[in-house]
Amino acid sequence: MGFSTDAIHAGQPPEPTTGSVTVPIYQTSTYVYPELGRHTGFDYARSINPTRLALERCLAALEGGSHAYAYASGMAAIDAVMNLLDHGDHVISTSNLYGGTFRLFEHVLKRHGLEFTYADTAEPGALEKALQPKTRLVYVETPTNPVLSVTDLKQVADICKKRSIISVVDNTFMSPYFQKPLALGIDVVVHSTTKYINGHSDSIGGCAVTGRADLAERLAFVQNSAGAILSPFDSWLVLRGLKTLALRMQCHDRSGRAVADFLKAHAKVDKVYYPGLPDHPQHALAKRQMSGFGGMVSFTLADYDAAKRMLDRLKLCALAESLGGVETLICHPASMTHASVPAAERRRLGIVDGMVRISVGVEDVEDILADLEQALQAA
Numbered sequence: 001m002g003f004s005t006d007a008i009h010a011g012q013p014p015e016p017t018t019g020s021v022t023v024p025i026y027q028t029s030t031y032v033y034p035e036l037g038r039h040t041g042f043d044y045a046r047s048i049n050p051t052r053l054a055l056e057r058c059l060a061a062l063e064g065g066s067h068a069y070a071y072a073s074g075m076a077a078i079d080a081v082m083n084l085l086d087h088g089d090h091v092i093s094t095s096n097l098y099g100g101t102f103r104l105f106e107h108v109l110k111r112h113g114l115e116f117t118y119a120d121t122a123e124p125g126a127l128e129k130a131l132q133p134k135t136r137l138v139y140v141e142t143p144t145n146p147v148l149s150v151t152d153l154k155q156v157a158d159i160c161k162k163r164s165i166i167s168v169v170d171n172t173f174m175s176p177y178f179q180k181p182l183a184l185g186i187d188v189v190v191h192s193t194t195k196y197i198n199g200h201s202d203s204i205g206g207c208a209v210t211g212r213a214d215l216a217e218r219l220a221f222v223q224n225s226a227g228a229i230l231s232p233f234d235s236w237l238v239l240r241g242l243k244t245l246a247l248r249m250q251c252h253d254r255s256g257r258a259v260a261d262f263l264k265a266h267a268k269v270d271k272v273y274y275p276g277l278p279d280h281p282q283h284a285l286a287k288r289q290m291s292g293f294g295g296m297v298s299f300t301l302a303d304y305d306a307a308k309r310m311l312d313r314l315k316l317c318a319l320a321e322s323l324g325g326v327e328t329l330i331c332h333p334a335s336m337t338h339a340s341v342p343a344a345e346r347r348r349l350g351i352v353d354g355m356v357r358i359s360v361g362v363e364d365v366e367d368i369l370a371d372l373e374q375a376l377q378a379a
């Protein structure tokens with residue numbers, strides 16, 4: 001089936017008792033056994049819930065995997081995936097990581113004996129150079145947040161396969177509509193479903209998807225053991241959000257391109273970061289690896305004060321963390337999403353104090369451009 005057909009139907013046959021077209025919210029903690037020694041396939045709702053199961057099956061279909069697991073947040077999903085590792089294992093990660101993931105690695109998982117090396121995985125050869133005999137997992141974000149650099153996923157998958165290293169990709173920025181890491185040979189995809197997958201800024205959630213039965217078995221075990229599951233109501237919201245994922249992504253992409261072009265031509269703007277611009281350092285790779293460029297655009301103004309003047313004057317675009325919703329969200333990475341990244345590291349990554357990041361929503365693009373124009377006059 002096509003992508004939109006799967007988004008609307010995969011894992012969601014009509015409910016058998018009433019024929020309900022939408023998957024009901026099974027708000028229950030437990031299920032009755034018909035007799036001792038036999039249950040219906042549903043025994044306890046941390047282990048299995050029909051609403052969550054429908055979402056997990058739908059997510060597996062959209063990413064082209066065999067198994068998916070839904071968690072209480074994107075961070076819970078990433079934490080669960082890192083539980084594939086043992087004490088003493090070494091991880092190589094993209095250096096320009098989502099701030100919360102960096103914090104989880106450095107301030108939580110390190111204490112459990114995992115070791116981390118950060119490499120600019122967009123740079124050819126950087127991943128191989130960071131390999132150690134104990135490397136068991138490679139963790140990649142592409143495009144990265146907020147500088148949108150792009151890593152060659154086929155290359156990462158090939159390097160990892162040869163050495164039996166688990167490859168993991170955070171696919172939050174592209175969604176499976178524009179990027180399918182599993183088809184390129186990656187082992188596990190993670191998402192913050194909070195962003196494009198749900199798309200309506202009304203739920204926190206995450207997922208992990210894989211096509212490898214051995215990893216799926218361990219992920220299922222950890223999900224049930226650690227218990228960071230997505231609730232039935234949030235599962236239902238994400239199922240509803242998914243139905244329009246293709247429509248929304250097409251619009252995010254169209255308007256993202258328009259905003260990037262507008263900023264590129266603007267006198268107050270120094271630098272624009274968007275994989276769809278021909279001068280983006282990995283533009284050719286982005287065209288090959290992704291089927292769209294998405295709605296995330298970053299740019300730099302002269303300094304912090306210019307950014308503050310602009311952000312304080314916006315009327316339509318909301319100054320907020322998060323991204324991927326139907327509404328345009330705009331943020332200041334250095335003091336908001338990436339505040340937990342040390343200042344020296346931020347500078348090294350190019351996250352300057354004059355940087356602004358936009359998650360272009362699906363409002364009429366003329367209104368978004370007009371708001372940016374009037375606010376930029378203050379910059």
Ligand SMILES: *Cc1c(COP(=O)(O)O)cnc(C)c1O
Nearest residue numbers: 073074075098170172192194205
């Ligand atoms: C938001 C985000 C996360 C964390 O997800 P939560 O749902 O907020 O826990 C992880 N990775 C990326 C790329 C994100 O944007």
